[in-house]
């Protein structure tokens with residue numbers, strides 16, 4: 001399955017495909033849509049973003065994500081792969 005990822009940043013929406021098993025950050029890079037990221041190992045929190053539509057599978061190595069972040073709907077994009085056909089992320093929230 002290739003999912004469609006939509007992102008809102010600076011009030012603008014963009015979208016790119018994310019092949020099965022690929023992280024949201026890596027799929028964005030492949031489409032030349034650069035999502036905030038640094039360590040890519042789940043430790044720095046640079047890729048923190050609110051998931052506003054769809055679902056993701058997130059690695060157990062999402063160390064930078066607190067319980068409060070999870071309850072508020074945030075994910076780590078570097079540790080997440082799509083679990084649904086459409087995933088929407090809001091970087092403005």
Ligand code: FES
Pocket residue numbers: 036037038039040041042043044045046047048064076077078079
């Ligand atoms: S880039 Fe560091 S936690 Fe995702």
